[in-house]
Amino acid sequence: MRTEPTIATQILELIQTEGLPVGSHLPAQLLADRLRVSRSPINEALALLAEKQILRREANRGYFLAEPVQLPAKDLAEKLGIDETNVVADVYFRIADDRLRGLLPSDFKETEIRQRYGLTPAQLGSVMARIASEGWAEKKPGYGWTFSAMLTTADSLLQSYRLRLALEPAALLEPGYRLAPEVIERCRAAERHLLQGGIATDSAAALHERGVRFHESLVEGSGNPFFIDTIRRVNRVRRLLSYRSMQERSRYREHCEQHLQLLDLLERGRNDEAAQAMHVHLSSTLRNLEKISAILKP
Structure with missing residues (x-):
């Protein structure tokens, strides 16, 4: 990784x-x-x-x-001179990968994680705080931790995209849909950054966050809390497999170009066309993920 x-x-x-x-x-x-x-x-x-x-x-x-x-x-x-490896983040990804590989049990103790990955108490606290904040592990009543139900197979990641394929285009057609100009410009700047070299240099976390913020921003424009809450939940639980899928980045230029097209259509109020473009975009992503499914497997 x-x-x-x-x-x-x-x-x-x-x-x-x-x-x-x-x-x-x-x-x-x-x-x-x-x-x-x-x-x-x-x-x-x-x-x-x-x-x-x-x-x-x-x-x-x-x-x-x-x-x-x-x-x-x-x-x-x-x-x-600040590019040294972040130990906490490095161990975070090792834990994520080990969990996806089935090398960590569902229930565990902090001391086991500390010893397995050679962490100081402060590093352990930071790692567990990040994992808990992302929702893929939680403290058990009393003592110990348990990994939460999350996406751990290639099929489950593909299923999450099929759910998004059903919801996200529909969100763009909600009555009163509005995407603020500053949101559009922020999203555009993020895509331009990637096209100017960020695809190769950004971390997996940064790439994932950029994609999440783009799609959540577009869904938030619907003003429909049911759409918004569902997409946020899906994005939260697909994080680990998304990180792994980012080992293959050749498809990202196409993603950026499709994102920019979506922003142009929404800016001009052409939401019907934007919904169709969103369907094409997510369908394309789904096909690409199916091609690299071997990367997603333990």
């Missing part, structure tokens, strides 16, 4: 993906939610980026972008 970059590098990726201008505020809790980690590593990363003069810290206000992030995040991190 790909080695996950440091939290600081992921923040740089997020700044670049979102196209944030100089002066943008970077709230720690927002970053923690987006990167699905606790605030402690986020605060450490923000302080590091401030030390490198990419950010500036204002008393009682937090951190703000001081310099434009123009280089690819990975290259900038290397230039700044």
Whole structure:
């Protein structure tokens, strides 16, 4: 599996993906939610980026972008000397892969995870907090943990896409559908970043987050809480298999072009055509996943 970059590098990726201008505020809790980690590593990363003069810290206000992030995040991190492997994120992916391979039991104790992966107590806490926040493990009443029901087979990932194929085009046809201009521009910036090199350099987590935010943003435009809640739940449980499917990235350029087409249609109010384009897009993704199903198998 790909080695996950440091939290600081992921923040740089997020700044670049979102196209944030100089002066943008970077709230720690927002970053923690987006990167699905606790605030402690986020605060450490923000302080590091401030030390490198990419950010500036204002008393009682937090951190703000001081310099434009123009280089690819990975290259900038290397230039700044902050590209060392993030142990917590690396172990997170090892646990995910071992779970998908059936090497970890459904019920486990924190001490077992700590010993198996050679973690310090602080690293263990960070890893378990991330896993719990993503919903694929939870504390048992009393003592110990249990892995939650989640997608662990290639067939289940394909089934999740068939569900999305039924729901997402319909969401674009909801009465009163509206996608705010700033949301459209944010999504466009993310796709352009990938087409300009991010497909090859972004982490699996960043790629997954970009795809999730795009599709959830479009569904949120429906204003229908049933559509929105269902798609969020599907995205949450398909995360691990999605990470594995990202070992094969050749299809991403086509994905980006289809996403940009969808944004153009929605911006012009051509929702019927957008719904059809969404059906074509998800159908194409489904076919591509079927072709690489061997990657998804233990």
